Structure formats: C-alpha cells, structure tokens
Amino acid sequence: MRATVLHLPGEIALVERPKPRIVDGTDAVVRVTTAAVCGSDLWWYRGDNPFDQPRRMGHEFIGRVEQVGPDVTTVQAGDAVIAAFKVSDGTCIPCSDGYTSNCHRGSYWGQSDRDGADLDGGQGERVRVPYADGTLVPVPGGLDEALLPHLLALTDVMPTGLHAAQCAGVRPGSEVVVIGDGAVGLCAVLAARRLGAERVTIMSRHPDRQETSRAFGVDDIVTERGAKGVARIRALHGGLGAAHVLECVGSEQSLQQAIDCTRPGGQIGMVGIPHGVPLRPRDLFIKNLGLRGGGAPARALIPGLLPDVLDGTLLPGAVFNRRYTLDEIGTAYADMAERRTIKAQIDVTPV
Amino acid sequence: MRATVLHLPGEIALVERPKPRIVDGTDAVVRVTTAAVCGSDLWWYRGDNPFDQPRRMGHEFIGRVEQVGPDVTTVQAGDAVIAAFKVSDGTCIPCSDGYTSNCHRGSYWGQSDRDGADLDGGQGERVRVPYADGTLVPVPGGLDEALLPHLLALTDVMPTGLHAAQCAGVRPGSEVVVIGDGAVGLCAVLAARRLGAERVTIMSRHPDRQETSRAFGVDDIVTERGAKGVARIRALHGGLGAAHVLECVGSEQSLQQAIDCTRPGGQIGMVGIPHGVPLRPRDLFIKNLGLRGGGAPARALIPGLLPDVLDGTLLPGAVFNRRYTLDEIGTAYADMAERRTIKAQIDVTPV
The missing domain is CATH 3.40.50.720 (NAD(P)-binding Rossmann-like Domain)
Structure with a gap:
C-alpha cells in the first residue's frame, strides 16, 4: 500500500509499505478514505522540529474498518469511523478523566508506540489502529461525500x-x-x-x-x-x-x-x-x-460534536478549501506551507 | 508618629513621621491598632528585591478610623476597619469585575501612588487611606482582643x-x-x-x-x-x-x-x-x-469571609504565633526571617 513519508524537511514522498495487519486483540485495521494535512505537520515539513529520521506522516483521517481484533467491541468491519489524532486506550485514569490526549498508553500516528512498534501515519491507504475502542468513533449512517470535510475536521481541528x-x-x-x-x-x-x-x-x-x-x-x-x-x-x-x-x-x-x-x-x-x-x-x-x-482530548470531545455535524448544524469542514488526491500530497504540503491553501483534504481511497 | 522604615536590606528602624491628614475627599485617616509582617516584606528585608531607597513598610493592618474626607460614605470616625493589602478605588472596571488588586488607581502601602504621593506603610501608628470606601471594610461590633489575629489575617493571608x-x-x-x-x-x-x-x-x-x-x-x-x-x-x-x-x-x-x-x-x-x-x-x-x-483581590473577598470570622466559624488567626510591640518590630522581622515565628502580630496602638 502507499503511504506518505517525510524523508527530510521539505521532502514529502509516497512510498510502498506492507499492508498493516492485526497485532493485538484490541487493534483494528482501517482503510483510510480521507486524510488531512495539519498545521503541526508543517512544523516537521519546515524543519522547525528537530528531525532525526524519516517519518510516516498524517494524524487526521477517517475511513472504513476492514478488520478488528477479537477484543474490539464498539466497531466492526465495514463501519465508517473517525480516528482521534492520538491513540488512547480509553481506560486509564486520564482517559477516564476525559483527558484522552494524556492517555498512559497514548501514542502518535506515524511514531513509535510505547512498546517500540511503529505506528502507521494517517496519510496512507491503511492504518493499524491500536486500542480501537479507545481511539475510533463510529459514524452512524456511514460516509457521505458532502459530510467528508466536516467529519475530517472532527479528527483534530x-x-x-x-x-x-x-x-x-x-x-x-x-x-x-x-x-x-x-x-x-x-x-x-x-x-x-x-x-x-x-x-x-x-x-x-x-x-x-x-x-x-x-x-x-x-x-x-x-x-x-x-x-x-x-x-x-x-x-x-x-x-x-x-x-x-x-x-x-x-x-x-x-x-x-x-x-x-x-x-x-x-x-x-x-x-x-x-x-x-x-x-x-x-x-x-x-x-x-x-x-x-494542551493537546485536545479529541476522542473525548468527538461524541459531543458528531450529532451536530450529522444533522447539519455544525459545519467545520469549510476550513478545507482545496482537495488533493494522495498522489498530490507533496503539492498539498507545499500549498499549505505557502498559505495558498488553508487546509488540504486528501482523497486517499474511494469512499 | 512612629512608623517602620527599611533603611537597607536587613536594617529595620522606627522613625518619626508627620501625622497623616486628609488630602483627597475620598481619604480616611486610620489609627493602626494591629499590624502584621508579611512573607513578602521579607523579600525586601532579605534583599531579594532590587532595593533603590528607604521604604515605609507594612501592608497588613487593622485599626480605627479617626477622620474621613467629605466624599467617604461607608466608614466614619470611630469605626473599626480592616484594610485590604492594596489600595483600590472600588469603581474601575477591574474592581467591578471583582479584581480589586488590579484596580486602575491601585497602589501599594508604603510606595508612591499613581500621582506620585507617598503612601504610609501599615507598620506605623497612622495611615492615610486613599479611596477609603474602595479599600477599607468596616467591622460590625468593633475590635475585640480575641478577634484581632483573625481580623488581621483577613487583610492579606x-x-x-x-x-x-x-x-x-x-x-x-x-x-x-x-x-x-x-x-x-x-x-x-x-x-x-x-x-x-x-x-x-x-x-x-x-x-x-x-x-x-x-x-x-x-x-x-x-x-x-x-x-x-x-x-x-x-x-x-x-x-x-x-x-x-x-x-x-x-x-x-x-x-x-x-x-x-x-x-x-x-x-x-x-x-x-x-x-x-x-x-x-x-x-x-x-x-x-x-x-x-496573581495578587488576591482581598478587598473583594473580605466581605465574604468576615461574617464567619465574627461568628467564630473561621479562625485563620492561628498563623500569628507571636506578638510584638511596635518597638520590637526589628525583632519581629528577624524572627520571621529566621523562621522562629510563622507570622508576627504587631500591637501598635491600644485597641
């Protein structure tokens, strides 16, 4: 499958990576339909963050569940889902307090998790999602083309x-x-x-x-x-x-x-x-x-926002003022870095 | 009258100063019965704050009103009063918001006010109180010996x-x-x-x-x-x-x-x-x-605390574990600086 990598600051590329598979019982594999480029991706792209090695990019994505591990209970294959911008287990004390972004087992898309395993980035065709129950929010009614930018905005911004x-x-x-x-x-x-x-x-x-x-x-x-x-x-x-x-x-x-x-x-x-x-x-x-x-506890906040997005009373997706295919990901970064685009919507796989 | 001055860090002395008088219509003159030494006085005493000139000391005091200007409406001669640790006019926007310590015309005891006039310090026999309505809180029932430390604690700590x-x-x-x-x-x-x-x-x-x-x-x-x-x-x-x-x-x-x-x-x-x-x-x-x-809005908080002090359900005065006469003010500073005394109560004039 294809995934976005930042080789060096300013050098975005699509590379081939093995399709992810279930590793832990609490995992899901999600096929990414739509991803976004975040302002915080640009800190890396511009070289404002210390750069040590090539990075899998992207932490804002929605998609469809392809497969779940035996311990996952709240989503199943075929479900449309929103991923929070950070992994959270949903059960530790900070998660129980509503601070899912401070999860004890929390980790970032595209980086190593607490056990040292590499996590997929969201700007790629598929993602292994650890702690699927604690990280994903199912979208009742599925994905509708007109809803995509608004749902995508719920991942982070x-x-x-x-x-x-x-x-x-x-x-x-x-x-x-x-x-x-x-x-x-x-x-x-x-x-x-x-x-x-x-x-x-x-x-x-x-x-x-x-x-x-x-x-x-x-x-x-x-x-x-x-x-x-x-x-x-x-x-x-x-x-x-x-x-x-x-x-x-x-x-x-x-x-x-x-x-x-x-x-x-x-x-x-x-x-x-x-x-x-x-x-x-x-x-x-x-x-x-x-x-x-601090980092927003997106996973805890999404369920309160989603119903209003679904009934059309909350429409944050207007921040996405240009769409790109995954092939155009390099252009999307450059456009955002040059402020030609407020926020880039990346169409990754068919809805 | 006698007043406390810090000549240099570590050098506390009692000096003679002219008796204060009413300058503005909103002034009161208060005879100080009881004052305190504050932990923040010790920053000056120890030389931890930049020292430029001798300072009148003390910003925690209670006493009796001796005289009021024609525009003062809430206290009168003879009233027992608590002074907040900072002057506030009671009418500007921050005061109306409850942030009396951020008063536009606010000034500190012992320092110059916004018009450049020197303010008396609280560790002296008398104090001219600007904006008496906005700065003083009357004590119904007057001063009772047993209440002194508790009332004194309401000025600041x-x-x-x-x-x-x-x-x-x-x-x-x-x-x-x-x-x-x-x-x-x-x-x-x-x-x-x-x-x-x-x-x-x-x-x-x-x-x-x-x-x-x-x-x-x-x-x-x-x-x-x-x-x-x-x-x-x-x-x-x-x-x-x-x-x-x-x-x-x-x-x-x-x-x-x-x-x-x-x-x-x-x-x-x-x-x-x-x-x-x-x-x-x-x-x-x-x-x-x-x-x-930030600095506590004492003037705004005192009225909510005072009734409980008067009925004996709030007794913060236990922080005063030693009493001194005004003549012993130097010893009081030294004892607090050496942590021999938690907080010093200074008996200034007869209750």
Whole structure:
C-alpha cells in the first residue's frame, strides 16, 4: 500500500509499505478514505522540529474498518469511523478523566508506540489502529461525500478549537479574541459561538481566512499585529481586552499577544503547541490571568460534536478549501506551507 | 508618629513621621491598632528585591478610623476597619469585575501612588487611606482582643489562601496539594477545606507549621522535597498527583514542584509572587494543565469571609504565633526571617 513519508524537511514522498495487519486483540485495521494535512505537520515539513529520521506522516483521517481484533467491541468491519489524532486506550485514569490526549498508553500516528512498534501515519491507504475502542468513533449512517470535510475536521481541528474555548472558560455572553487564523483558529471561532460567546474577534491578515472566519460567525477582524493589534483589540473590547483569549498558534509572539489582549482576571486557552516559548509567570501574575491548555482530548470531545455535524448544524469542514488526491500530497504540503491553501483534504481511497 | 522604615536590606528602624491628614475627599485617616509582617516584606528585608531607597513598610493592618474626607460614605470616625493589602478605588472596571488588586488607581502601602504621593506603610501608628470606601471594610461590633489575629489575617493571608484555592478550582470533593507552609500556605489549607476539599496534603518541614496545618484540617504532611516529595505526593493522590495544586511560595523550585505534583488535566493556583521564575509553557501543555493566579483581590473577598470570622466559624488567626510591640518590630522581622515565628502580630496602638 502507499503511504506518505517525510524523508527530510521539505521532502514529502509516497512510498510502498506492507499492508498493516492485526497485532493485538484490541487493534483494528482501517482503510483510510480521507486524510488531512495539519498545521503541526508543517512544523516537521519546515524543519522547525528537530528531525532525526524519516517519518510516516498524517494524524487526521477517517475511513472504513476492514478488520478488528477479537477484543474490539464498539466497531466492526465495514463501519465508517473517525480516528482521534492520538491513540488512547480509553481506560486509564486520564482517559477516564476525559483527558484522552494524556492517555498512559497514548501514542502518535506515524511514531513509535510505547512498546517500540511503529505506528502507521494517517496519510496512507491503511492504518493499524491500536486500542480501537479507545481511539475510533463510529459514524452512524456511514460516509457521505458532502459530510467528508466536516467529519475530517472532527479528527483534530474542531475538537482543538473547542478545547481552546473551553480552556479559556468561554460561556454564554463571553467576549472572545482568537489569535491565529489557521484551521484551528477558525474552528475556535465556531466553538466560541457554539458555547454562546456574544462577541468574537479574530486576528487575521489573510483574505481567504477572513472570509471563512466571517462564515463561522466572527464579529471583528483585526489585521494589525504587535502593539497596534493589541491596541485595536483593547479598543474593541472595553478598553482592557477580552476576558477570554484563545491562543491557536504556539509562537512566542502569539503567546505574548494573548497575554497583552487579555483583560485583568481573564483566561487564556492555549492550544498552539508552544515552540521554544519562554514565559514569565509574573506576566500572568500581574494581571491575575489564567493560562490553560494542551493537546485536545479529541476522542473525548468527538461524541459531543458528531450529532451536530450529522444533522447539519455544525459545519467545520469549510476550513478545507482545496482537495488533493494522495498522489498530490507533496503539492498539498507545499500549498499549505505557502498559505495558498488553508487546509488540504486528501482523497486517499474511494469512499 | 512612629512608623517602620527599611533603611537597607536587613536594617529595620522606627522613625518619626508627620501625622497623616486628609488630602483627597475620598481619604480616611486610620489609627493602626494591629499590624502584621508579611512573607513578602521579607523579600525586601532579605534583599531579594532590587532595593533603590528607604521604604515605609507594612501592608497588613487593622485599626480605627479617626477622620474621613467629605466624599467617604461607608466608614466614619470611630469605626473599626480592616484594610485590604492594596489600595483600590472600588469603581474601575477591574474592581467591578471583582479584581480589586488590579484596580486602575491601585497602589501599594508604603510606595508612591499613581500621582506620585507617598503612601504610609501599615507598620506605623497612622495611615492615610486613599479611596477609603474602595479599600477599607468596616467591622460590625468593633475590635475585640480575641478577634484581632483573625481580623488581621483577613487583610492579606486568608484572602490570598482563598484566592489560591479558587484559582486552582477547588470544589467539594477535591483532592488538594498545598506547596508552601508559610501563613499563606496554611490559610490555603483552611480555604480548601472551606470550599469542600475532601483531602488536603501540605508540603512542610517545620514542626510548628505542621501543627498549625493539622489544626487547619490537613490530612497528610509531606516532608520530602524534590523528586522524593513528588513521588510521595503522587502516591498519596492516586499515583498521578492531585487535580488541584496551590503554589504559595513563588520560587522556581516551588512552581516546578507544583507542575510535577499536578495530575494531567489539573489546575494550579499561583499566589506566591514569582521571583525570577522562568516557565516553559510546554510543561503545562504536555500535561494539559492550567495555571492561574496573581495578587488576591482581598478587598473583594473580605466581605465574604468576615461574617464567619465574627461568628467564630473561621479562625485563620492561628498563623500569628507571636506578638510584638511596635518597638520590637526589628525583632519581629528577624524572627520571621529566621523562621522562629510563622507570622508576627504587631500591637501598635491600644485597641
């Protein structure tokens, strides 16, 4: 079967790999119908993460179950499924707490699991899924072409946007600022609205992303950066900034921007993976701020989001503004890296 | 009148200063009956804060109103009052939000206010109180000798302990770890119990503080530090640590200890003033933690605590384990710096 590998930063290729098979009784094998490229894939692609060896790529995928091990109880061959962006066993203490992204036996697609076995990446034709009950969510009614982008958004970006909003304590009537106009930032707008936010501002300089943010319900768009951007945000939010700020980038500047845009006593939700970001706790202390975040517990959040996607009331798939075949995966990475595409939908095998 | 001045780190003295008078219509003049030395005074005393000039000392005091300006409406001459540890106007947006410690016109006792006028310190016979309505809380029934330490604890350490617990999200049934066995850490134990915590562990190596923590309702005392301390905490709290950790010190080691003692998905309340502490947001991100805190909004919290102090159901004053006269203020500092005294009560003028 064909699978995507990053040979070196910037060098994406399709390679032949053996078809995966059931290893443990809790495994499933999933045929990937549709995958996505994630902003965090680009950290590797751009060489921003330390690179040690070629990597199987992709952690956002949906598909059909082909085979299950004898201990799998919640999905069966033929089922349409959404995979969370990280493996989770569903039974350890963090999983029971709802923090599936902190699972004791958790591992990342395309990397080694805790026993040293290589895991398949999601940007390939098939994937062995460990702990299938704890990792996959079945889609009642199966896969429908029009639903694909919305279901695909449930693997990562929509739960991550929701996690940002929840970590920032967004509730009915909240004023919210979203930092970052990538797919996660855009989904964070949608999530804030879903939680009842009254006013949502996004910082964005890209016309295509601004358009999507408007479709997702944003009230104001701030194009300025730095001190000017902070001044605009404060002016829009009572002179002091917003009580709920969603940090969806992960750079030093974006975290500082978040702190500066937050009103005293406010709360920052942090879902951008911090890249070499130092923080002075005193900056939080002085303004009596809260900072909370991490990898979204997608597996725990998907079941609450899926019914609304299925009945058409939640449509996060608009973040996918271009489709590619698996053969075009290299182009998809390049387009995202150059910001020609907000988020790439990869059609891998027939639905 | 006599007032306490820190001439240089380590050099505490009583000096003569002019009696304060009403300057603004919103001022009051308070005769200080009882003051306290705070752990944060020791940062100056020890030379851990950058020292530029002699400082008027003390920000924890209770007393009697002697005089009020024409615009003061909530207290009058003769009233017994508690002063919050920071001046607040009570009317700006942060004050209205309940963050009186982030008041726009806020200033610190003993330092210059926003207009450049010097403020009196609390460790002296009289204090001019700006924004008396926004800063002072009247004590119905007046000052009673037995109540003094408990009322004095309401100026700072008890609201700060409560702020720690609230920032850490403590609620009925919570498992809580308190880092720091100073007066604030001890009050944090009391606050956690008050909020319904089911199990409270403190890290403490001092027998006198351990005893007070037991009186305040602690279940377990961990005397080990570093990795051993973390291992003990985790063992006591389900193997992973507690969901609510209260950081009441402010050093680099204590914040790291807090992060290490917190269960994935947990929340740290931070009230120790961070002293040169760097933090990697990634350390929070990886465990999906929250960190929240700052200077306690004492003025906003005192009215909720005072009735329970007056009816004897909340007795935080046990943190004061030694009394001194104002003449002995130098000894009080030395005793606290050497940990011979947990917290010093200074009898300044007759009740």
